[in-house]
Amino acid sequence: MKEIFLFLKSIFSTHRYLWITIPFIAILVWFTGLIYSNISLFINLNELNATMITAERNQILFKLANINKYEQTSLFIFILPLIHLYFIKNLFQKDYHFSLPIPLISKFIGYLSLGIFIFLMNFMIIAILNYGLQNYLRHNYYNELMAAYDQAGYLYHKLNDYSIFNNGQMNIKNLKISSIFLLLLPAFYVMLLYFKKYSLLIFGIAFSLFIPIAPISLNNILIFLNFDKLNSYRISNDALNTNFMIINLLLTACLIYYSFYVFLKEKEA
Amino acid sequence: MDKLTSTLQPGNIYGLLGLNGEGKTTFLKLLVGMLFPKEGEILINSSNSKDRSVKFLSQVYFLSDHSKLPAIKIEEFGKIYGVFYKGYNHEQYLNNLEVFQIQLDQHLKNLSLGQHRKVHIAFALATNTPILLMDEPTNGLDIPSKSIFRKLLASYMNDDKIMLIATHQIKDVDKLLDHLLIMKNGKFVIDESIPTLSRKYKISNQIKEGIPIIHVEEDYFQKNYLIENNNEEETKLDIEFLFNAFSQNSKIN
Numbered sequence: 001m002k003e004i005f006l007f008l009k010s011i012f013s014t015h016r017y018l019w020i021t022i023p024f025i026a027i028l029v030w031f032t033g034l035i036y037s038n039i040s041l042f043i044n045l046n047e048l049n050a051t052m053i054t055a056e057r058n059q060i061l062f063k064l065a066n067i068n069k070y071e072q073t074s075l076f077i078f079i080l081p082l083i084h085l086y087f088i089k090n091l092f093q094k095d096y097h098f099s100l101p102i103p104l105i106s107k108f109i110g111y112l113s114l115g116i117f118i119f120l121m122n123f124m125i126i127a128i129l130n131y132g133l134q135n136y137l138r139h140n141y142y143n144e145l146m147a148a149y150d151q152a153g154y155l156y157h158k159l160n161d162y163s164i165f166n167n168g169q170m171n172i173k174n175l176k177i178s179s180i181f182l183l184l185l186p187a188f189y190v191m192l193l194y195f196k197k198y199s200l201l202i203f204g205i206a207f208s209l210f211i212p213i214a215p216i217s218l219n220n221i222l223i224f225l226n227f228d229k230l231n232s233y234r235i236s237n238d239a240l241n242t243n244f245m246i247i248n249l250l251l252t253a254c255l256i257y258y259s260f261y262v263f264l265k266e267k268e269a
Numbered sequence: 270m271d272k273l274t275s276t277l278q279p280g281n282i283y284g285l286l287g288l289n290g291e292g293k294t295t296f297l298k299l300l301v302g303m304l305f306p307k308e309g310e311i312l313i314n315s316s317n318s319k320d321r322s323v324k325f326l327s328q329v330y331f332l333s334d335h336s337k338l339p340a341i342k343i344e345e346f347g348k349i350y351g352v353f354y355k356g357y358n359h360e361q362y363l364n365n366l367e368v369f370q371i372q373l374d375q376h377l378k379n380l381s382l383g384q385h386r387k388v389h390i391a392f393a394l395a396t397n398t399p400i401l402l403m404d405e406p407t408n409g410l411d412i413p414s415k416s417i418f419r420k421l422l423a424s425y426m427n428d429d430k431i432m433l434i435a436t437h438q439i440k441d442v443d444k445l446l447d448h449l450l451i452m453k454n455g456k457f458v459i460d461e462s463i464p465t466l467s468r469k470y471k472i473s474n475q476i477k478e479g480i481p482i483i484h485v486e487e488d489y490f491q492k493n494y495l496i497e498n499n500n501e502e503e504t505k506l507d508i509e510f511l512f513n514a515f516s517q518n519s520k521i522n
């Protein structure tokens with residue numbers, strides 16, 4: 001445990017910029033993404049500031065309430081940590097780091113912990129921004145919006161779940177799917193270890209190919225191994241389908257983690 | 270490299286020489302476990318390099334031919350990486366830096382390449398690993414620093430340590446060497462101690478007729494010959510001359 005801590009300390013001490021780049025890039029990408037994907041939000045807010053006529057304001061508020069939540073943040077929580085990790089790959093080549101006398105398992109856990117830490121930090125910042133957007137809209141426009149619904153005859157109106165006024169709910173969705181990162185992380189490290197150049201690009205291509213192919217191929221493997229009693233094509237039982245998916249995921253996870261361990265062990269500098 | 274076999278004994282400073290591309294750096298990387306041999310094995314006190322075990326890695330430090338250290342403070346570098354080596358002595362690290370006239374409060378990113386080299390050498394020596402592998406250690410060092418480097422190296426040497434220096438700048442370290450390894454065509458054409466070599470060969474500018482000449486070089490003033498030393502007495506050897514003889518002579522493979 002002490003060795004893992006010291007190993008992580010050596011990485012963070014020599015990559016102090018991470019403390020700045022993780023929040024900076026998260027904030028930059030979040031705002032840029034918001035401008036590109038939800039430009040109507042800014043147009044509506046601008047229009048709201050430009051008019052004091054109630055009827056016009058009500059119409060703009062209705063449009064505002066119909067803007068979807070910031071769904072793209074689900075991508076940011078996966079992609080941004082991988083970009084940060086891409087820039088620590090030089091550690092695999094530095095002789096003073098490569099030949100450190102610590103057990104392989106400590107290095108393995110150390111690298112995984114580093115990835116998880118970067119993921120969590122990035123996730124927290126995205127989550128704060130998502131809640132921040134929701135709070136800003138609710139604080140400034142929620143009461144006026146509800147009044148506008150009243151005036152339009154929509155009594156007891158409730159905001160739709162998809163509305164940007166409920167943008168904080170994106171964090172719950174992101175949290176639910178965040179376990180996928182635990183699959184991505186070792187696979188990404190394998191790519192970093194295997195390909196010195198273009199590893200990020202190759203990982204992107206490999207992963208986009210893996211998504212459609214993996215379920216089919218894993219199904220076939222399990223059928224071949226006589227797991228066909230759990231085959232989702234033949235049995236329409238939700239519990240069994242869930243079990244099947246869990247087995248699928250666990251098998252995949254084991255394979256990816258083992259691959260990373262072996263690559264770390266066998267990697268030459 | 271092919272069927273490269275040697276046993277390095279503690280208490281010796283080895284010089285590893287070879288022309289460009291002969292595989293000196295590869296050999297050092299194999300020794301430290303950064304590369305794996307396709308056949309055969311490298312053992313340090315029965316620990317195999319392929320295992321990269323803590324036992325193996327804690328016995329060897331590799332000073333590569335380029336010292337681009339991370340952008341942190343000089344003293345911090347020692348503290349962060351020194352903890353992994355049980356023999357590391359921070360006082361020695363600081364002392365080595367002082368000898369090299371490196372100011373401790375400086376940041377590594379503000380140092381020149383030569384100063385990075387000095388910091389790395391200071392750290393490598395302070396790890397006190399039984400085996401220290403150095404690839405072109407004097408690269409980037411100014412002339413006074415080369416002398417300091419030699420003095421430091423001599424002060425750290427003891428009967429339990431092995432130092433292996435791969436270099437083209439043989440004049441920088443020739444006085445320190447106890448043993449010479451010359452690589453040619455993936456093999457050691459010389460794997461002998463300096464005293465043994467000086468008993469086997471001698472350099473002369475005059476030869477008697479009939480004496481077989483191993484190598485001849487002509488400088489501005491005279492011809493110099495490498496010949497066998499028949500009287501078994503130690504003679505003064507010029508390692509650079511010896512290296513030229515064994516690396517350039519096509520009869521020696």
